[in-house]
Amino acid sequence: MTAVSGAGAPGGTTLFRHGEDVTARRMATPMWLRAARYWGYQYKRTWRSSVVTSFLIPVLYLAAMGVALGSLIDKHSHGVDGVTYVAYLAPGLLAGTCMQIGTNDATYPVMGAIKWMRTYLAQLAAPLGVYDVLLGHLAWIAARLAIVVSIYLAVMAAFGIVYSPWALVALPAGVLTGVAFAAPVAAFAATQDKDSAFSTLYRFAIIPMFLFSGTFFPVSQLPEWLQVVAYATPLYHGVTLCRDLTLGQVGWADVGHAAYLCALVAVGYAAARRTFARRLVV
Amino acid sequence: MVEAHGLVKRFGDFVAVDGVDFSIARGESFGFLGPNGAGKTSTMRMISCISPLSGGTLRVLGMDPLKDGARIRARMGLVPQEDSLDLELTVLDNLMIYGRYFDMPKKVIRERAEQLLDFAQLTERANDRVDPLSGGMKRRLTIARALISDPDLLILDEPTTGLDPQARHLLWDRLYRLKQDGVTLVITTHYMDEAEQLCDRLVVMDKGRFAAEGTPRQLIEAYATKEVVELRFAPGEHEDVAPSLVALAERQEVLPDRILLYTDDGDAALAEVARMGHVARSTLVRRSTLEDVFLRLTGRTLVD
Structure with missing residues (x-):
């Protein structure tokens, strides 16, 4: 209290220097990065539980389905598309995990930052603008994806199922897959008032995609009409891209897969700019 | 600024x-x-x-x-x-x-x-x-x-x-x-x-x-009097009393539960009320506040 009770004391107080020191270094860090920094700060507190959901679960899948079930598949049909099942499955799970993280992080956290915790509003009361808030959040999601994908690729290497240096490119590819979901989902989340639509999104889009977009088995196993649907899903492109990279079977088609995902990021981001502005700037 | x-x-x-x-x-x-x-x-x-x-x-x-x-x-x-x-x-x-x-x-x-x-x-x-x-x-x-x-x-x-x-x-x-x-x-x-x-x-x-x-002072001076006399009468009684008090104040306000007299000299007004033979259940002389100004300017009806 003494700091301020110097009210009227000569020379003022230490608390209110009206702008010298404190402001000296302002404006150096880009605004969006300041928003991203907040989410990183948050993550420090919750990373343990998020490691379980976003990393341990796919690794358990890999052990159970890739190794245990995979040995059965390999024995009976000599692997899938010429590789062992675990080598086939791992990149699929990687892309699927990226999809789930991207979607998860862009649903409840976005709604919470608007309605519950009002994090965005706090950021907007500081010098950040609405696009900084959006870009910062997406940048953080990308950073978190990069962490998860790196660990995942390391585990794959330990399993001995990384076949090519191209696998390093699977890191940005996985991040791209996740953000391709995060951006449009964030755009959608910013229009919602209740979280009930999120479980619908999961039930009818995310989980079916996870199961049928070439994650666990080649899309060619599906009836023909379903194949068309599967090829159109963003996850199919993410899965195929990651798989080609870790198996070292890279071709021009992969440029197409990446372009598809990039386009989705761009469209999602443009939509999110609109929905965020409409929701937060009134 | x-x-x-x-x-x-x-x-x-x-x-x-x-x-x-x-x-x-x-x-x-x-x-x-x-x-x-x-x-x-x-x-x-x-x-x-x-x-x-x-x-x-x-x-x-x-x-x-x-x-x-x-x-x-x-x-x-x-x-x-x-x-x-x-x-x-x-x-x-x-x-x-x-x-x-x-x-x-x-x-x-x-x-x-x-x-x-x-x-x-x-x-x-x-x-x-x-x-x-x-x-x-x-x-x-x-x-x-x-x-x-x-x-x-x-x-x-x-x-x-x-x-x-x-x-x-x-x-x-x-x-x-x-x-x-x-x-x-x-x-x-x-x-x-x-x-x-x-x-x-x-x-x-x-x-x-x-x-x-x-300033708060200016507003009170412009929109209220120096003092306010609040009078409470028995239920139903004050509608009868109110008309006779109009002359005592610059402005009078009749509320469901009390009568307010806006005047520069509250004690004098109160003395006058007593002299007229009205017996209020309770009386209060107070300085005008911003609340009086506020209610006068924005009305007493509930807005929402």
């Missing part, structure tokens, strides 16, 4: 702020008073560059809110109507995070946070989570947070709404200190006592316009 001409805010067809002019000088403590829905918060949100204006001109700290929003807000502290604290983080972390939005070095934030926690009387709670804190503590933390960047202008939207009297008085004391320290304050409130305590100058808003403006 703030200069507005013909400021308008529209939401679709609804006109929330209907062409107001004002200017706020450095070191001044300026209040927006008004009932709910009068347009106070909309005005504040335009000043704080959160809400784009629909018409008129506005300069804040010499800059244009539409173009220089970030630069203006970098020099401004904002206390929104609803707290936006991070409930799961600690008190200190909330200050740290907020300081980082202003890109202040961590060391500087930590130093200031210590002083501000002292100022907000939250030092003992520095490492506690925010969630279980009382409403008053959260409010003080929000104010401390808004001060982290040493702002030139502090904007407070209903700083004490919903707090108990002790918490309000503590908060007023803190805000009064800021005022003494030369921080420019812009406050909205619907509490008259708050406005009287804190505002050098204020405007009364009603339906998006300014119904009056001036």
